[in-house]
Amino acid sequence: MNDDCVVSATPSTQALHYRNFTPADIPTAHALSMTFNWPHRPEDWQFAVEQGTGFVAAENSVVIGTALCxxxxxxxxxxxxxxxxxxxxxxxxxxxxxELVLEELGPRITFLHATPAGRPLYEKLGFNVCDSLDQYQGNVGETLPVTLPDDERLRPATITDSPALIELATRASGLERKTMVSAxxxxxxxxxxxxxxxxxxxxxLRRFGRGQVIGPVVAMRSRDDLRAKALIGYWLNGREGQFIRIDVPCGASLADWLVAQGPKCVDTTVKMVRNAPAVAHRGAPDPVYRLYGLISQAMF
Known part of the structure; x- marks a missing residue:
């Protein structure tokens, strides 16, 4: 689109216009999200903007709406x-x-996670429910040990691991993840x-919102999702009392295990898709590797 899209048909919309989101809009966007008690810090907005693009609605030069893709x-x-x-x-x-972000995305198969308030609008714009996720958050309590098989071990990542991590994330999410995982x-x-x-x-594990977020979490499938538990438990261990969040796609058997260690399920959100049949995007996209924790509900 052009940098500015002016709407001036009536007095109520005379000063309303739409334009591209710029880094200078982050403070106002952050203030808007705080109005709805969203946890995003200015730094979280900055990361989202750096990875994508977006638009704002401004009235009398004041930003009153945002949308990113x-x-x-x-x-x-x-x-x-x-x-x-x-x-x-x-x-x-x-x-x-x-409409502006959908025009920007064009015919791409497009996903979002919908709030109850937003879902009716998204359905009118061609989105259909294909899945859901559970949001867990809270202070870490007493952590539970996870015992891996003798031939499996956890270790800190090194720079040489990047290609393998990008491949696993791409397979597990069904989305090309090179730029996002590298960041x-x-x-x-x-x-x-x-x-x-x-x-x-x-x-x-990274800083986000009120504390820290675990995600993405990608693991080869295993009985009782043991590998995913080990990858999450690694970050919970030693963080008693600290605030942790993780967004878990439906189908994983992590609920009781997570709750036993402090984080509680505070919300269940539907996942929606456009430009593709919903049935084609139900469940995990890969038979071997599974996504157990999202980057975020917006960026998946």
Whole structure:
């Protein structure tokens, strides 16, 4: 789109216009998200903007709405951080912002996680529910040990691990992850799971919101999701009393294990898809490697 899209049909919209999101908009976007008690820090907004693109709605030069999107490879994308200030809702601003990001993404198969308030609009724009996730967060309590088989071990990641981690993340998510995982490896701490010198899983811990977030978490499938538990438990151990968040796609058997260590399920959110049948995107996309923890609900 052009840098500015002006809407000036009536007095109520006379000063309303839409433009590209810039880094200078981060303080106002952060303030908007705080209005809805979202946990994002300015640094979290900055990371999201650096990895993607987006648009704002501004009235009298004041940002009153945002929407961001991210492109993965040539045919996938996601969107999120769609916010309209409470005082300006009901004027079609959210729909217009959504139309702008969907125009930016074009025919890509596009995913989002929907709040109950946003879901009706997304359905009107062609999205259908394909899955769900559970959001866990809270202070870590007494941690439970996880015993791996003798031929498997956890170790800190090294720079030479990057290609393998990118491949695993791409397989487990169904999204091209080179740029995103490379950025996360610089931003957070990473542990890998090795079996006979082969990497079969990894997880990343980084600062986010009220504390720290664990994600992505990728592991080769195992009985009772033991490998995923080991990759998550690595970060829980020694962090008693600290605030941790993890967003877990449906289908993993982590619920009781996570709750026993402090984090509670505080929300269940639907995943939606556009430009593809919902049935084609239900469940995990890879039969061997599974995504057990998301980067974020917006960037997956």
């Amino acid at each position: 991210w492109k993965y490879g040539t045919d996938r994308g996601s969107l999120g951080l769609v916010i309209v200030s409470p005082e300006h809702q009901g004027r079609g601003i959210g729909r217009k912002l959504m 996360l490896l610089e931003k957070g701490e990473t542990v890998v799971l090795e079996r006979d010198s082969e990497i079969i899983g990894f997880s990343i």
